[in-house]
Amino acid sequence: MIYEGDEEEQVNEAGEAERHGRDAGAGTVAIAVLAGAAIGAAVALMLAPRSGRDTRRVIAKRADGLRETAGNVIDDTTDQLTRELRRRGRQIRRKIDRMA
Numbered sequence: 001m002i003y004e005g006d007e008e009e010q011v012n013e014a015g016e017a018e019r020h021g022r023d024a025g026a027g028t029v030a031i032a033v034l035a036g037a038a039i040g041a042a043v044a045l046m047l048a049p050r051s052g053r054d055t056r057r058v059i060a061k062r063a064d065g066l067r068e069t070a071g072n073v074i075d076d077t078t079d080q081l082t083r084e085l086r087r088r089g090r091q092i093r094r095k096i097d098r099m100a
Contacts, residue, residue: 027080030073038066 041062045055 027073027077034066034069034073 045059045062048055050058
C-alpha cells in the first residue's frame with residue numbers, strides 16, 4: 001500500500017538520488033583530470049630541454065602538488081560519503097519509526 005506521504009518521499013528521494021549521482025560523477029571527473037594532468041606533465045617534462053637537476057626539481061614540485069590535490073579529493077569524497085550515509089541513516093530510521 002502506498003501512502004500519500006510515501007509518494008512525496010519517493011519523489012524527493014528520486015530527486016536527491018539524481019543530484020547525488022552528479023556528485024559522484026564529479027569525483028570521477030576530478031580523478032580523470034588529475035590523471036590527464038599527470039600524464040601531460042610527464043610528457044612535457046620529458047620533451048623539455050632542461051638539465052637533469054632542473055627536471056628532477058620540477059618533477060618533485062609537481063608531484064607534491066598532485067599529492068596535495070589527491071589528498072583534497074579524498075577528503076572531499078570522504079565528507080560527501082559521510083553526509084550521504086548520515087542522510088540515508090535518517091531515512092531508514094524514519095521508515096522504521098513509521099512501521100512501529
